[in-house]
Amino acid sequence: MTDTLSASPESYKIIIIDDTKSIHDDYRKVLLPEAENASAAAYESALFTDGKKNSPAIPRVEYQIDSALQGAEGVAMIQEAFDRDDPYALAFIDIRMPPGWDGLKTTKKALEIDPNLQVLICTAFTDYSWAEIVQQIPFSNNLSILKKPFEVIELKQMTRSLTEKWRLINNLKKRAREQQKTQDYLEITLNSIADAVISTDKNGRITRMNPVAETLTGWTKKQAKTLLLTEVFNLVDTSGSDRLLNPTKEVLKEGEITVLPGNVTLISKSGQKRRIAGNIAPIKDDNKNLEGAVLVFRDVTRHQKSEADRLRLVSILESTSDIVATVLPDGTITYINRAGKEIIGLSGVENKKLLTGTDCQPQWAADLMESTAIPEALEQGIWTGESAIFSKNGVEIPISQIIMAHKSESGAISYLSTVIRDISESKRAEEEIKVLNKTLETQVINRTARLEAANYQLKVAKEAADEATIAKSNFLANMSHEIRTPMNGIIAAVDLALSEPLTDKLKHYLDIIHASGYSLLGIINDILDFSKIEAGKMELEHKPFYLEEIVHTVTSLFVDKVENKHIELITDIEPGLPISFKGDPLRIQQIITNLLSNSFKFTEENGTILFKVAKTQRHVEKGKIELEFSIEDSGIGLTLEQLQRIFQPFTQADTSTTRKYGGTGLGLSICRQLVDMMDGNMWAESTPGIRTNFAFTLILEIENQQKQNYLLPLKFRNLKALIADSSLSSLRILKKLMHSLGLQTIEATSADEVISIVKNNQNSSEDIKLVIMDKNLLGQHYSKTIKSINSGNQEDIPVVLMGAFGLNNATTDRHESLARGYLNKPILASSLFNAVLSVLDHKEAAVPLEDETESPPDSTVYSELKGLNILVAEDNPTNQDIALAILENVGIEVTPVWNGLEAIKAVESRHFDAVLMDMQMPKMDGYEATRTIRRNPAFSDLPIIAITAHALKGDREKCLSAGMNGYITKPVSRELLLKTLLGVIKKQSLNSESNPPSPASAEGFSSNTRKAVPGLNIKSAMRILDINFETYQRILRSFVKHSVPLFDRLLEALDDEDIDQVSELAHGIKGSAANIGAEELRDSAQIIEFICKKEKNVSDQAMINHIKSKLEPFQAEIKRVISSIQTLLDPSDNPPVNPLPPADERTIPSVFTLLADALNQASPLDIKNQINILQHQLPAENLETINSKIEDYDYEAALLELERLAKDLNVSYS
């Protein structure tokens, strides 16, 4: 890379027009250099230096990237750049950018402004077809398409290509403009110079003449055009009146410049005579071919110099203090003024060659004159510079000198003139300044050196510090295994111990260990998370989740705190958000949990915390949504200074709060970084002593578009409900939720108010059908208050209580009150819906707490696991004990082994329903053991679950690719282990019971329903290839003919154990299958190819066995595809034949000749045309062989066949 650095980079301006901000960052990441990105640098060096270290440097390219989030904004920027004459080279334009212009309109507008702009549309081809794109954008030559998803290198390369294309187009246009400009200049010059100019073509006919020529000849350009020069340019000898032979002809013949003879007179159209001088020159093209001649001449009639003028000039020259002299080309002085004579000390210098040479100047000055000054003056007409001469006393005088060459009319140098000025004084001054400058420079250099040294020291120190930070982070990130393993032991063991019968004292101690263990795990997780982020090892999940589930999970963590600290926790989720999203739910939970626990920490008793989720106004990419999560509390608040530091790691608001509130000070920093990783923003605002608001935004992919909808059934809609809460914020949210259910509300803020409203509404047409109230309004005696609400009513109005029903007191609360339902605060739409519906629907039945319905007792859930045989491979005795305890507890029979080798032996010796496999074990690790087990086809379906301390994302993929069915991270919790096991076992039984797919014939198929037949996705294939059905049929025919036999060859190759061949054939089938839309077949072929490639290190026999185990479905799939193809190909449906060419091109020998030519040219189109003609002239059986060769693209064989055919038919062709 170092050699490329020396070349100055080409710089291009790029604009990204895309409504998704993260895409801008992606492009930047790819296109802008990143020093720390070593692998990218390696790529680049491999790519742009031909892979050879010492290959010539290719100019580096730099991009300046601007961003626009909407089409109109982007186009405005393009306009502005174009007007500034600093246009963009390339625009990346997104296709869909709601709500503004789409990509096509944007492209069209952009190209209208800047027709040179290159446009790259990155698209997944879901929105427009090529035809539409071409139709809508006239300059499709500037438009390029990049299919998503693409490799980074592809984007780089395309960017490079397109910017180069832009540069080249610009250069060419610029050159054309410059040529035009030169042309224009020439025209202007011709029209403005004092000389007359006439040009002719090579025949001597006039092509152009300038105004002076028009005046002198008396012919207008218009009249003269296409006349012969001799007709217009009428020359006579001045002395006599004989007409002269015009020299144009000679010039055109000889191609040499010719000077007009001395005494010539031009006679104009009107007969006016003028003495002229001039010459004629040939015009030649690039190849020196004569194209014409140009005649340049001037009127010299008036060239009579005034003697008086001359004398006046001479007197001026004589009085100046500069030396002025004229010299003949041979050096002889013809004139020197008075100053010259005085300074140089000569008199009568005429006819002496004394202005140069060592006699009159120092050696160096004489050399300068001889080598540079005189030649330059002769060549270019003028030389200026500094030199020296000797004074009459022999003193060296520094001089500045001008030498000019004067040409005669013939163009030869007739004399030189010079002006010499004594610059002794200014030289002296200059020297003094130089000395002064030197001193200054030295001072500056010294200071700079000192500064640089200091900078270097700083840099070294900074690098050392950075390295230490990275090393530390790496160390901590790698510690995760070592830390989690013992933590696993502690937590799991305490978990187990707590489920045994215990004395109160012992239980108390164990509770402490339990709580401390979890709190320690929390701290460790914080530190590990932070280190992982710092070391760049944190990777995010991308999986579906339900927003409500997250909110529920997180808020339920704080139920006890709400109860104990009397803090009101209100959730406000905007109604109508989509049901589910894609992202990393655990990390999102982590962020919210962190923010909430902060709020709880800093909010005093009786405070309020408002947790809000709402869609932002910002428009994001289709299929995505931006949500803002905010958590506002009425806590102690933060000062501006604290706000500025709050997201810094290891920092808390201040040291005193650290002491009061505790914590690692990493939480917010982690949250901020996690949000950053999810392309969101996080911020905080606060009014000290009053409120603090932490908020963050996330752009999430929508997993299920369906809106969160909790509208009640019609019969319950518009019923009136009374809602009551002392907290107005809480009441406001509840009202909003009730309305979204379709209910009407009346609000109250106290129990008394509730009682009086109920009384007043009694027996009116709009009875209150439901009361929902905060349990705290009821005071000490719930039942009494509820009774008084309903006293005197004919029918009891059901009352639902809201509040924090912590696990400890919920039961008692419920038994004592007469409430029909309970709602845990904070209230979510789903739980409110369930509670209201249950109460209204079954007015009699009490509604249980949701918690009870959600998790049925273990016995039923895990009863399916009872009696299973499970192998546990784990080298750590503690962990083995824990696993055994958990599993045996639910009635599983467990066989423990200590390493991978033992695991393999055990599996081979007896039946197991599943294997739990630790990944790190002595002798043979879990990966290796799993791979070995999988190699035996008998165990291809045996469920294997990985247990690992590795929490890094790559490990999971590693496990799955080794053939694991599941994956659990340590510390292992009982719940997770059993759940995973259950999941794997259930899936297994489902697979074995599933029915084979229905045979192809079962589905009715007519040629009109060309959407999909078994095994073929016709619609997708035709759309992707952009072809019609006839073409598709042709391709299918070719597939049956060429690709199906590959399968037999694959079987043969497998018999020969030629794995390379098997891999190649599978690859071939995969490619063809993909083309015709045979997706399942493509996948089957890919599996075979994959096995061949990935199991290179395995014994051939094992691999062949593995391949053979996959052959059966492969073969079945091929049969299915063939049968489907046959239903699509009507036997009578022959390919259309092209119309015949004219008869004279149809004689058999001539068609043979043309076909042979076409075959030699390997030109499929020409071949097809000729074969079509032959089909009309020869019986089909004659052409069978050659046709088959041609369809196989084996043109050499087809050519031989053609020769054979010619022989048989006795046709002679060339």
Added chain:
Amino acid sequence: MVYYSKPGGFMNQPQEQKPFILIIDDNPTNLDVLIEILQNDYRLSVAKTGKKALEFIKNNTPDLILLDVVMPEMDGFEVCQILKSRPDTRSIPVIFISSVNDAENVSKGYAIGGSDYLSKPFVPVEVRTRIKDQLDLFKFRQFS
């Protein structure tokens, strides 16, 4: 201006002036598809092996080469390396077409002198614009 093609680009040009593309691919189905996509806009020749292609190029100079990567005997990378090592064929743009489209192979394709790398499955518009880009670039480079 000469170098700036009109809307529709090369598509409107008469047969002789259509750019000349050599397709090298051993799979007849792939050839069928590529020919289908390109036959209206380009003059085409096909070769089923690298060897035949190199033989063909001795007497013909395509404006651009579409080159399959995975082929028996001599793979596309080898063919490209040979083309790029010869002074008379060095400047012909080569576009790889392959279903082997991991980063390693894609980079290799570019590193040995490929002008572009198209991954299968491709869509016709992609093939067309990419070919057009490389042909334009090639032409402009010659003008410069």
